Amino acid sequence: MDTQQNTALTRALAEVPGPLPTSGVIHIAIPHTDRFTVVGNHLAQHPDLSCTAVGIAVRIQSLPQGVEVGIKALAARCREGEKRVAAALRELEAFGYLQRVRNRLPSGRVITRTIFCNQPTALLRPRRPAAPQHPAAAPAPRPAPAQTPDDVPTPAPAPAPAQAQVPMSAPAPAPAPAPTSAPGPDMSAPPPVPPPPLVAAPPAPLFVPLVPPPTAPKPPPAPLPRPDALTPELDRAATALLSDLRRHAPQFMLSETEVRQLVPGVAAWLERAARPDAVRRILTTDLPHPLRHPAKLLKHRLTALLPPPLPGSHDLAAPARPRVTVTPFQNCDDCDRAFRSPTPGHCRDCREHRTHHTNREHPSEATRTAA
Known part of the structure; x- marks a missing residue:
């Protein structure tokens, strides 16, 4: 008799529609009338966000605009330390829920603006213009002024087809022969089938994590090393x-x-x-x-930790440097100019001068050489 019974909880369970589950959580949903925040399941049940990040996101979403949501400000409001708050903010920033933008004021001071989006995937889809929330708030249509019989506009004549429109300055065309009756549309033919509606491709994710999830298949382990010959x-x-x-x-x-x-x-x-x-x-x-x-x-x-095999003596030897053949300098026999040549003789200018002088003195030899 001394066990306290929670009659309010019993009455609330009795009001839950449908049969109660035999296991798992039982929801008692009481509608909120004030001080509540709508949170999407894409955030509350995010498979890659930690519970700390989800809680920080809900806390930021419940705060009014203009409230400081930096690391120190959130650590002062929550029980988590600055490190856990910073890690949660990085997770939310990686998945597009949070964005920190640096702006420069006209005075030259640089500030950081924090932007929180409660549904980042909706930013990838074209947004429709928002409808008025309350029909009563929409402006009522103004009544049209009463029209007198003289003000009633007469209906305009229907415009003629484009083929019958003829400029006033052009001469009247000659009467054409009466056209034969055109065949009407075939009513027995089936109506054209409209094309299937285009299915929009799903939006690309805002962030692709580089670290695989814990449920990703792991690569097979490396095999145990074996010797070349197990003696x-x-x-x-x-x-x-x-x-x-x-x-x-x-x-x-x-x-x-x-x-x-x-x-x-x-x-x-x-x-x-x-x-x-x-x-x-x-x-x-x-x-x-x-x-x-x-x-x-x-x-x-x-x-x-298998070490590499020991290198041999030929592997430790220094590589042979390629031998570069250097052409020595020679002094020209005529002008004493230095030039590179494996054998002594004349420089290029002296050789050209000698050839030109020989051709002028013995043109027959030059002609014979050219032939």
Whole structure:
């Protein structure tokens, strides 16, 4: 008898239309009459926005225009700190709900204006002119003044077809022969089918996230490295190293099956001249707490931290520099000018002068040479 019963809640549940669900939430929708804000489901149920970002968006949407909605102002109104508020504002800005624009005043001061849109996808569609909210607010049509019988306009004659319109200055055309009766439209033919309405393409999203969602398919893991040739010596050394890990880290109590699965990875490290103590230190250092799957951790480290093979002596040798042949300088025998040539002789000007002088003195030889 001492249990308090909420009769108001019981009465409200009785007024919910339809049968109540057996599980899940039960909504008691009481219409708001004052102090309420309309929030779309595209924001309240956004699949990529965090709950903090949705709450900050609802808080901004409920504030009147002109209220400061910066990081410090929102942190003073909410329980979240400045870091969480800043992260939420970045999310809303990435999805188009929030936009921060920097404007320069006539005085030269730069201010930041914050613009919030409650439905950013509607900005991509053409907007129709808004209809008046209240019919009573629309201006009443003015009554037309009473018209007397003299003011009643006479109906204008119907305009003649374009073919019958003839300018007044043109002579009257000769009477044409009476046209034969044109065949009427075929009433038995089916009416033309109107084309299907054009379906507008859905608007492109304002923002395409670069980070895939958690439900996106993950790429397959990289395979465990294997040596070029798993010799008996490598197999024995890798098995001993894996079996000895529990002495250095008790968390690595591996089964025999797990050891056999990880042997090729350790053998690939040993084949690349990795020292056993270095391999052991890399595999057992900086372990997570608690370590739930030691074999998976070893496989990940053996795959992701595999060192490259040691380079050979020919790889470490410095590359041979290409030999550049330099043509030496020579002094001209006539003008003593310096020029580049593999053999001594005359420069180009002296050679041309000698050829021209020879052609003038012995034209027959020049003609014979040209022939």
